[in-house]
Amino acid sequence: MIRPFRAILTEDQWLRCSHQSTALEEGLVQLAEQPEVASAAVSTDAVLPGAGLAFDTHCRLFHSLPEQGQIERVLWIPPDPLRPPGTPLPASTYFAPAPPPVTGDFAAPDIEGPFAFPRGLAIDEEDRLYVADASHRRVLVFDLWSQRIVATHRLDAAPVDLVYFRGRVLVLTVEDLVEISAQRVRRSTPLPPAYRPASRLAISPEGQVWVMAQAATATATVGPLDKPGEHFIEPHATDLVFDNDGLLVIARAPGDTFVRYRLTASARARVASLMARGYDGRGIVPTPDQRIGFWTPSGFRTAVAARRKYVRQGRVVSYRLDSGEFHTRWGRVFLDACIPEATAVTIQLIATDDPAMDAAIALTPPANVPVVSVRHPDLSPPMPAGSQVPAVNAPAQPLFRRPNGRELPWTPTTDGRLETYEAPLAGGHGRYLWIVLNLTGDTRSTPTIQNVRAEYPAHELLKKLPKIFSQEPSAEDFLRRYLQPIEGLLGLWDGVADQRQVIIDPHSAPAEMLPWLAGFLGLVLDGRWSERARREAIADAAWLFRYRGTIPGLLRFLEIYLGYPVQLVEQYRLRGFGGGTVGGAGIISSSVLGLGFRVGGAIGSDEDAPLAGAQAAPDAFRTNAHRFTIFVPATLTEEQTAAVQQILEVHRPAHTLYELCTQASGMRIGRSLYVGLTTQVGRPTGWRPWRLNASALGRGTIVGRPARGLSVGGTLGEGSGLG
16 A cells, blocks of 8 residues: 655755755755855956957867967867876967058058957857957957958947857947847847946856856856846856856856856756866856866866865755644655765654744755745745754654665656665654754765655554553554554555556556566567667557558658658659660669659650660569668668668568668769658758867768858859759
């Protein structure tokens, strides 16, 4: 029998609890970190203005040198443990300083050339470099392929930073936010007073714009542009970016760590910091290998995780859990948690039918969540009264780790690092229940708790024993706790029996039981198939065996494995196309533009007769009979290709022959492109630019810039090409 329970499961529920020296990271409760000792405050006069860092599509790093009026290009490669740390990366100056202007009676200084004070940098998908030239109040657009400036955008205020995001470039000036493209300035938006004078700009993966004002000062302000009321102070912050995990990374003064925040709809939670030795204080950038990079006197470096030091003790007091009935005797409490050695978690209970009338304890947020925005806080269950909360040194119940996992049948733990712990709720008698969790660590490690579940009511095995065994309260309490493990095991078995349908449903059965379930249907699962594909194959096994060897059956098998539909073309549908020549120059074999038309004449006309010098047409039966082609609208790996071939070998009719064509083979008229049959309009075949130390020549990469193809509605001629 599975008893009902009250639980604390989600991040929103944990935020409604009272925290003392604990933190909440990714929905897990743990001990808070000890406060960092900040370095000595850096003088504002000693901090240089921000510089730009940006990567192009070929993993080349561009670094602006504002004082020299130059941009430095670094041939960046991922960190190599075999390269000594002090080995500098090869670099070259991309722009030389501007020559002195020549002036005369009718001449003006030429400021269209190299810039005077480049700050922010950004690079779009077409490898165009956008440079914020603060001295001349303009943004230069430099094409990295043709090595020339293609556009100049003049602004009303000095640009200080810019960023490229999903086809648009946002330029931050000291007064407003300007959106530009490679051709023109689109629109300008004034900044709220809280973000003036602006210093830095970043965009979240969801497209939210974040601004930093008064960088490198004790009152540096950071916040979202669309919600200026949610800004906060980050002393001596110098730059901000979003990493690949969506975390907001804020660089502080040289010598301090980089702080990181996880942003959700209800809270802004601080997570583990990054250590950046030698940071020059002028800017940071996400690297292609999903790190955070910065510039140092020794060159470009990446930040690493800082060593964490936790407090020794913390406490969480839950909100009120209501069973709905008075005089309820609570059963057991379960925790999904990770409790390393030298750490511990104990439980204290507050159970009553009549809550105390004195003031409730304060609702304090986690230590790493300075701002909490709980939806409908007035609907939160009340906290216990201060007089009811037990002292920290009061007796507490230890936890027991369950050797057989969760108490819920067929429900695996959500995280492989977490295990299920339980404890009897001794003295838990009353309708209302509060749970107090005491966490203890050794400053180097911390326990983490994902959720808490309290079941009710307690077992009733005492009613099956003679009353004489439980007349005394102490004896009753002992017997109840003594029989609790036995009743729990019996309840688990009853739950397994009651929910046995879970294991025979392919969509809910545990992954390790799928081969056993498939054996009932005579289906042998391929280990190369994903879990999703195996579940769908078992669910459709009866239908698949019924249509085995047919076109619908083959297509369904391939669609289950690949996750998207494929196309099957029988060769007899293409008979009659080919076998002729054009001017005796060569043979056109199966060049088809839709059914019923071919290059060189209509089917069945006198033009079907072979031309002079033409080769004899092949035997139509040997060419077309019992043959089919499978067209896959994607590129396949070697493993996927082998799995598809295995499906075709096992489930095709034995007398047929097949040909497998994928998108990697390209568009070849008559081979893998038939208008009306196999035409696919979508992304290209997967070719990508060649990258140093990350690509192999001849395997899915190109060297150089791909040429522009033929546009729809254009004409074939000079300057046009297919590809």
